[in-house]
Structure formats: C-alpha cells, structure tokens
Amino acid sequence: MSESTLFCYVHPKIVPLNKASIPITDLALQRGYGLFDFLRVLEGVPLFLDKHLDRFFYSANELHMTPVESREEIRALIYELIKRNQASAAGIRLFLTGGDSPNGYLLGVPRLIILQQPLPELPKELITPGWTLVTYSYQRQLSHVKSIDYLMAVWLQPWLKEQGANEILYVDNGFIRENPRSNFFIVSADGKIVTPKDGVLHGVTRSNVLTIADRLGIEVEERDISLDELEFVSEAFISSSTKRVIPVRQIDSIQIGNGDPDYSVSRSIFEEFAVLEQEYIKSHQ
Amino acid sequence: MSESTLFCYVHPKIVPLNKASIPITDLALQRGYGLFDFLRVLEGVPLFLDKHLDRFFYSANELHMTPVESREEIRALIYELIKRNQASAAGIRLFLTGGDSPNGYLLGVPRLIILQQPLPELPKELITPGWTLVTYSYQRQLSHVKSIDYLMAVWLQPWLKEQGANEILYVDNGFIRENPRSNFFIVSADGKIVTPKDGVLHGVTRSNVLTIADRLGIEVEERDISLDELEFVSEAFISSSTKRVIPVRQIDSIQIGNGDPDYSVSRSIFEEFAVLEQEYIKSHQ
Structure with a gap:
C-alpha cells in the first residue's frame, strides 16, 4: 500500500x-x-x-x-x-x-x-509515558454527530504546541466533555470507570471500552465529570479508533493518580481491547 | 453572464x-x-x-x-x-x-x-413587508472570523421552514448576537441605532450602516442587546452584502415597534445605502 x-x-x-x-x-x-x-x-x-x-x-x-x-x-x-x-x-x-x-x-x-x-501503529514510546492534556473551554456544536467540523481542533494546534502538551481536553462550564478526536474516561477512587454522556460524540471505541469494562466486571458510570473531581481520580485515559486506549498522566497542572501512567485499570482495558479486536477479526475473516 | x-x-x-x-x-x-x-x-x-x-x-x-x-x-x-x-x-x-x-x-x-x-436583486415584495425572525440559542465559534462554518445555519433550514419565519436570530444566554448571514440592529425608543459588538462577525455592510448613521447624525451604540429589550424598541433591521438593509417586523411572538415595517430610520438608512454605493461606483469606475 x-x-x-x-x-x-x-x-x-x-x-x-x-x-x-x-x-x-x-x-x-x-x-x-x-x-x-x-x-x-x-x-x-x-x-x-x-x-x-x-x-x-x-x-x-x-x-x-x-x-x-x-x-x-x-x-x-x-x-x-x-x-x-x-x-x-x-x-x-x-x-x-x-x-x-x-x-x-x-x-x-x-x-x-x-x-x-x-495507518502506522502509534509507537510505544508515545503511549507508555502517558499523555498530558490541556483544557480549553469549548462545547462542540451538534456534538452527538460526527460532522466535519474540526475548526476549533485545527485552529488550536499552534496553541497546543505552545503548551507543550499531547492533546486538548474540551471543558464546558467546569465540566469535562471530550478531546477533539477522542473520548475521555476517569477511574474513580472507588474503581468505577466514568465517562461523560452528554455533549460528546459517542465514539465506537468508547462503546467498546464500555463493553470491555462490563466483561472485566468493572462498574461504569456515564455522567458529567467536573474539573474539581480530577484531583481525586486514580486513573484517566482517552480512547479513539486510531489510539485505542492511551493513559493520561497530567491535565493542566493536575497530576492524575500517583503520576505513574502504568495504571492497572487502563492497562487491563488496553490489553482486553486487543482481545476484542482479535475476536472480531476471527469472526469476520 | x-x-x-x-x-x-x-x-x-x-x-x-x-x-x-x-x-x-x-x-x-x-x-x-x-x-x-x-x-x-x-x-x-x-x-x-x-x-x-x-x-x-x-x-x-x-x-x-x-x-x-x-x-x-x-x-x-x-x-x-x-x-x-x-x-x-x-x-x-x-x-x-x-x-x-x-x-x-x-x-x-x-x-x-x-x-x-x-446575484439577482431581492424582489421588493420580499423586503417591504419586513421579515419575521425566530430566535435560536447559539453562539458561533470564532465569531470574529468569517469561516466556512455554517453547519448550524444549514442544519436549521428545515426547522426555519417549519417555523414559517424568514430568518433565524442567534441568541446566547439571553443576548442577541447575529443572524446566520447578517448583522442585527435595533432602533431604541430614544432613536439610537444599537447593534451587538461582541460575539458577532463585524460585517462590511454593518460597518457601512454605522458610517451612514454617522452621516445622518444618528447616535450609534455598539453593545449587547438583551431579548427583554425588544419590547421597547421602535425599529429593528438586519444588514448583509446581499440584502443591504431589511426591516424586521416580528421576532418570535414579539411585534417590533408599531408593527408597520415602513420604519423611518431603517428606511433612511436603506435609502442612504444606495447613495453610498453610487458614490463608491463613481469613484471606482
């Protein structure tokens, strides 16, 4: 190719x-x-x-x-x-x-x-250290639809570079929404996976993550996540078709969990993702 | 052509x-x-x-x-x-x-x-009766830039048709912003021309309207206009390069002024607009 x-x-x-x-x-x-x-x-x-x-x-x-x-x-x-x-x-x-x-x-x-x-695989050295996110106040229009509107995402690229972070995290009125091209998850202190439900695109990989959580017996909550909550979470990660699951180690100046992105929950989701893909491939070849 | x-x-x-x-x-x-x-x-x-x-x-x-x-x-x-x-x-x-x-x-x-x-001229029968507007809660992203983002405007067309109105008026948190393709003005009870300054595109025709107001000795205010203010205005109109100046007779269920769109201020702006165009043409031929 x-x-x-x-x-x-x-x-x-x-x-x-x-x-x-x-x-x-x-x-x-x-x-x-x-x-x-x-x-x-x-x-x-x-x-x-x-x-x-x-x-x-x-x-x-x-x-x-x-x-x-x-x-x-x-x-x-x-x-x-x-x-x-x-x-x-x-x-x-x-x-x-x-x-x-x-x-x-x-x-x-x-x-x-x-x-x-x-579509080359993302190199491990880009994933393993975990990503840093910077928040930006923005709510995507018609957010449930995957339109071609990435005006803000493309426009913010020079700013993102200045910030020296890996990706942007859209926040609306103090509530976390999504990344320009991926969905956002936290693992709460009591071990639940939480991801925003409203004002975001319901990604296919997001849906797969929720399926995997169910398989692994991890409780899931789909609800708003406030920025204030980030200090108390044990893990955070993002998901997309390109990236699958990438751990997040820092958001603005907030260190996530203990700062070690080798999270146990995120890692088990990531590993189970490869299993889900292989199952899909075997049943569709 | x-x-x-x-x-x-x-x-x-x-x-x-x-x-x-x-x-x-x-x-x-x-x-x-x-x-x-x-x-x-x-x-x-x-x-x-x-x-x-x-x-x-x-x-x-x-x-x-x-x-x-x-x-x-x-x-x-x-x-x-x-x-x-x-x-x-x-x-x-x-x-x-x-x-x-x-x-x-x-x-x-x-x-x-x-x-x-x-670009055929708008027929008089479309202008003379004045337009009806319906408000929709929306703030254009990067509103000071004339980007190709008309996703919301095009998306709302079937809704606008259902409403039976001529055009949409974007409103953000109770404050009037602009129309999808034109700027919005009121004439206050004390005869000032008022138009939003923030969160809107600064249209070229908007700028020409302000120039004309100055020529006609009409006081201008560029500031937020709340929806509550509409009941007390004597006139309203919109402006764009295609439409020049079109009087507005109704916004949602609110009748503007005395309901007769043959407004004296809007009309004088419209008439002076033709003068401004002719001056421009003569000095650029």
Missing part, C-alpha cells in the same frame, strides 16, 4: 487518490457541511464496521442527508478498496457531504467519499 | 466553473477548515473591495493561514473574473481553504478559490 497507487471512492466511482476531487460547489467547501467517520483496518478486516455504519447513518439522518449508496453498497465499497489497495493495516475515512448546492446554502444530493490511507 | 460559461479561480488558474474542483485531501472537506468572504458587484464594480480584502486577510491571519496570492493579485483576479464573466451585477465568493493536509489534520498550503455567480 503506497500513497501513489491508492484508490478511493468519490461518488459514483472508484478513482486513484491523486485524481480524486469534488466540485467547488459542494457544500463541504461552501458551508463546511458534511459528516465524517473513521475506522481502522487490521489484518484486512474493517474493525467494528457495523457500529461505524450505524453511526454513519445516524449522523446522516441527523444532518438531514440520505446517502445515495445503500448500507450494503457502502460495505461492499469498503471491502473493494481494501482489496484494491492491498491494505492489511490502514485507516478508512468516510465522508458524506452536503453535495452540490444550487445556491451555495441549501442541501444538494449528498456525495459519498471513501478514502483509505496507511 | 450565464451559469454554463462562468469562469472562476481555483489556485493556480482561472477555469470554467463546471471543471472547477479541489482535491479530496483539502482541509475544507477533511476538517471543515477554511474562510469565506462575499461581496457584491454592481455596474461592474466590486463594492467596498478594500474593506472585504481587509477582512479576508484578517480572517486568514486569525486562522493561521497566509494566502499564496498577494492582495494585489487577488484584486486583479476579481477584476479579471468580472471582465471574463461580463457580469455587471453579481456576487463574488472568496474562499481560502486549509489546503492539502499531509495527515488530514495539520494545515497545508492555503488554497484560494474565487467564484462568481449571478
């Missing part, structure tokens, strides 16, 4: 990535209107595809868009791209844009785009 | 609109990252071009982007498009996108796009 020979799908056909384009009349450009999804391919299998397709169609419906392609057609296109790109490990991005707007404002016919790109 | 023969600019060249496209790797699609500007062409003259270019470069700077094209090159491109498209009355949209992102997240080299489209 090399960048130069990659194929992608831009409605209505599969094309080489270096020739893939959309008209400038598309509402994604004109008004930033579109939805996004991302999933990982491992050993040639698109992981948790049904969950991603569920969310894709949920987001589409919430954004008043009906894809031209059916669920089965999208599934087939993803498998076709994996085959053509000979990608055993990769990331797949799905987009559904507002389409060509007659007046640059009203919705056109939604345009499906599927893009596959190499 | 017909749609079929329109020319536009997509860095680095002028192309027919029906062949104008951007790569799917552009950050406008990938992350909704880009800026926008809109101006009107009348009698072949791009109106208040310097003010629009000022804002364009201000927005670019705020969004950490430096256009490849210089101010003078952008100006020349706009005049070239007006000439090629033989458009004496038109709308011009400028976009600067985040460009082709190496990883779908970090900024690439910004891509300039200039699009010209026919």
